[in-house]
Amino acid sequence: MSASPTFHCPFCGAPISGASAGATFACPYCQAKVVAPHGGGGGPVSAVPRSTTSPSTGPFGDDIDSVVVAFDPQMGFVAIGPFSPLGEPPRLRAWDLTQRRVLWEALQGQTWVDSLSRASVKVIGRNVYVAHKRQLMAFDLATGNRKWGSPLSDAIDGDDDEPSGLAVVDPFAPLGRGAVLVRTIDNGLFAFDRDSGQPLWQKSYGDKSFELTAVEGLGACLVRYGAPFVKIDVVNPAHPQPIASLGHDDWSTDLGMCRLHGRTVVTAVDDFGSEGDTDGLFAFDAVTGAVHFFEAIQDLDQDDIVPCSMGPRIFAAMDDGEGIYVGPRGRPIPVPVPNHVVAAFCSAGPSLAILLKKAHGTPVRRIIGIDPATLAFRFDAGEAGTEPDGSWDRQLATDGWSLVFVATPDDDLDRCELRSIDTTTGRLRWSRPIGRWRAHAFVGGHLVAWADGRIEVLAPANGQVVAALS
Secondary structure, three states: OOOOOEEEEOOOEEEEEEEEOOEEEEOOOOOEEEOOOHHHHHOEEEOOOOOOOOOHHHHEOOOOOOOOOEEEEEEEEEEEEOOOOOOOOOOEEEEOOOOEEEEEOOOOHHHHHHHHOOEEEEEEEEEEEEEEEOOOEEOOOOOOOEEEEOOOOHHHHHHHHOOOOOEEEOOOOOOOOOOEEEOOOOOOEEEOOOOOOOOOEEEOOOOOOEEEHHHHHHEEEEEEEOOOOOOOEOOOOOOOOOEEEEOOOOOOOEEEEEEOOOOOOEEEEEEEOOOOOOOOEEEOOOOOEEEEEEEEEEEEEEEEOEEEEEEOOOEEEEHHHHHEEEOOOOOOOOOOOOEEEEEEEEEEEEEEEEEEEEEOOOOOOOEEEEEOOOOOEEEEEEEOOOOOOOOOOEEEOOOOOOEEEEEEOOOOOEEEEEEEOOOOOOOOOEEEEEEEEEEEEEOEEEEEEEOOOOOEEEOOOOOOEEEOOO
16 A cells, blocks of 8 residues: 655644555554545645535535534635545535535545534634544634644533534634633633634633633633532633632522623522522623622522523513513513413513413413513514424524524424514514424524524525525
């Protein structure tokens, strides 16, 4: 077997020569498992001159469940995922959804590419992050060129239920210097320069699992950690010392589930303060950690229904969703529709959208809207069926002008539809059958919908397909 030309390790970037083409071995520098390419050095293939694919298969083969979709102002919508054509080595492929052409391919011949999932790939700005076991790599979105790679203490965490669930966050503006935070499954937190990959610092949370949320464009991240007593650190990824740590006045303080709106964080708290045994509504600044207010209130829902901030007002569920507290220094109000309870809140432009479900019997869902200033009833979008799942917040997406939710008129998971309503009047803009719903979100001014076997980019005004992948 002939020797492969000198190629760069896809993990550490070190040059490797003398390996037999197609051979699998450990990189002599970082010990990662690599496959020597059959030729061409194993680098990215940019601007691949192919505008169509085989009529029997899509640009990613027959399975697109591992594909992530990103939007770039200059490049438009780009789909990225593993591609394993019959009789050829696997590779990572970037596909222009609008022009329907291959942008680039990278990691040719690396057999592990075939096992990548949505929990393994994430696009932030012009960086494409790819995780494999204990390795993190960054590629250029436009060219596919490898920018950097780094080993970690363990595998990087991720969530396949999210459209792009790799646990990497970047809170900095796209232009200028920036840094990213990475979460590993052994509860390690790592910071890297996003352009060079230079390690900045690392920290272990020991046996405390944690979640990361970026305060986008403002250079701060929320690290929510610990169970059953949740605490929060406000962290600038460029510096190891937290900007602020909250919830440490008493060991039993539980900051619960948080929602970020702009730079304000709101949450229902259990046992707040140094004396403990005080429940209430808590709000603080997500960049500085400065406390906005704490208001002692009993019977707030602390497990499933996350409070919502709209302007100066905070809305939180009470008594297992049977009531709504309007704060701060406000009052409880009844759920606007009798015999229903709150399942989720959503700040939707001028209206507070509330996802309700029937309090007794079959839990049929219903979407309503109220005026956040006057609390006047604005609209009722009608019943939406009982499915698809109990992840209530994921069922709602808004761009301010429209609110899009998933409905199951036949209570059949395989026959879901997306419905878009006006956030001021509740008027139905459009509805579209999508089969088995997986997720939907506003990306780049359009609505991206994930369903089993298909991804669609929809125009928010009329629901027409702008681009699709199946």
